[in-house]
Amino acid sequence: AQKVTQAQTEISVVEKEDVTLDCVYETRDTTYYLFWYKQPPSGELVFLIRRNSFDEQNEISGRYSWNFQKSTSSFNFTITASQVVDSAVYFCALSTGANSKLTFGKGITLSVRP
Amino acid sequence: GAVVSQHPSWVICKSGTSVKIECRSLDFQATTMFWYRQFPKQSLMLMATSNEGSKATYEQGVEKDKFLINHASLTLSTLTVTSAHPEDSSFYICSARVAGESGGTQYFGPGTRLTVL
Numbered sequence: 001a002q003k004v005t006q007a008q009t010e011i012s013v014v015e016k017e018d019v020t021l022d023c024v025y026e027t028r029d030t031t032y033y034l035f036w037y038k039q040p041p042s043g044e045l046v047f048l049i050r051r052n053s054f055d056e057q058n059e060i061s062g063r064y065s066w067n068f069q070k071s072t073s074s075f076n077f078t079i080t081a082s083q084v085v086d087s088a089v090y091f092c093a094l095s096t097g098a099n100s101k102l103t104f105g106k107g108i109t110l111s112v113r114p
Numbered sequence: 115g116a117v118v119s120q121h122p123s124w125v126i127c128k129s130g131t132s133v134k135i136e137c138r139s140l141d142f143q144a145t146t147m148f149w150y151r152q153f154p155k156q157s158l159m160l161m162a163t164s165n166e167g168s169k170a171t172y173e174q175g176v177e178k179d180k181f182l183i184n185h186a187s188l189t190l191s192t193l194t195v196t197s198a199h200p201e202d203s204s205f206y207i208c209s210a211r212v213a214g215e216s217g218g219t220q221y222f223g224p225g226t227r228l229t230v231l
Contacts, residue, residue, distance in 0.1 A: 033218070043207075047222070102148075
């Protein structure tokens with residue numbers, strides 16, 4: 001069975017602070033994919049990144065960066081110099097197998113104050 | 115690219131009526147679409163997986179006769195909530211997976227907020 005744990009439930013920071021959102025996953029499959037999605041107050045889930053289990057390279061995209069570590073089964077997401085527009089719920093998700101069903105974490109509510 | 119639309123974005127209906135929600139992949143073909151339900155301040159709960167041209171696969175505990183899913187083409191899936199009741203009020207979100215893409219990134223629609231009076 002698959003499981004995604006986002007232990008942080010709510011994080012509040014002041015604009016321009018860096019913030020890291022944690023994600024720990026469990027799976028017995030050797031091939032799997034990890035995702036991060038952003039859900040702003042409007043409700044639409046926005047795809048941020050996908051990582052496969054064979055690619056442990058960290059990734060940076062603008063102010064966003066992701067750290068994937070198989071040794072600790074973690075796929076953490078860092079926002080550098082946070083902005084008010086980053087306020088949203090962030091979901092980490094895992095998929096395995098041919099049907100690619102997503103297992104979501106419970107989400108982290110990030111509030112960035114001006 | 116990878117845009118998914120949903121219609122309507124919100125609907126209010128009386129108890130006992132049926133409501134149809136459409137999910138369209140606008141710029142890609144989707145052999146598989148997914149329907150989720152989300153309660154306030156909670157994560158997404160998968161209701162069913164919809165494959166083009168075949169019957170949907172429902173998750174345990176989801177009534178297939180209550181939530182009718184049709185995936186008639188590679189760009190359209192519909193969810194019909196039959197004989198809706200107040201407890202069916204929720205935020206319904208669809209997603210679509212790009213046909214032939216390994217890893218199956220799901221792209222989500224903007225959601226439909228259903229309120230049953």
